Amino acid sequence: SPAGKALEALLERYRVGSLLGRGGFGSVFAATRLSDGAPVAIKKVPRNRVRHWGELPDGTSAPLEVVLLAKVSTGFPGVVQLLEWLELPNYIMLVLERP
Structure with missing residues (x-):
C-alpha cells in the first residue's frame, strides 16, 4: 500500500x-x-486522537499541531523543530528534533 511504503521509507x-x-x-x-547521527524523537499519534486540523501554507490539510509547529519551526529559539511528518490511515507520525 502507498501508506505502508511511505512508512517504510520514513523508517529507513x-x-x-x-x-x-x-x-x-x-x-x-x-x-x-x-x-x-542526529538525535530525533518520533511521535506516533492515533488519528482518532487528532481533534483539530488546520491548513499548511501549500493548502494541505494537517493536524493543528503540525500546522503550528511548521509556523514556528524556524527561527524561534526554544521551540523544538518539526523535521518531517507523515499521515497514515490510522496514525500521524511526527519527527522532531531532540535537543
Whole structure:
C-alpha cells in the first residue's frame, strides 16, 4: 500500500530506539537520523486522537499541531523543530528534533 511504503521509507531514514513517553497524545520514541547521527524523537499519534486540523501554507490539510509547529519551526529559539511528518490511515507520525 502507498501508506505502508511511505512508512517504510520514513523508517529507513531513522533508527528507532526506546519509548520515551506515552500518554493521551500517543507515544514518543527516541530515534537517530541515519544520515548524520542526529538525535530525533518520533511521535506516533492515533488519528482518532487528532481533534483539530488546520491548513499548511501549500493548502494541505494537517493536524493543528503540525500546522503550528511548521509556523514556528524556524527561527524561534526554544521551540523544538518539526523535521518531517507523515499521515497514515490510522496514525500521524511526527519527527522532531531532540535537543
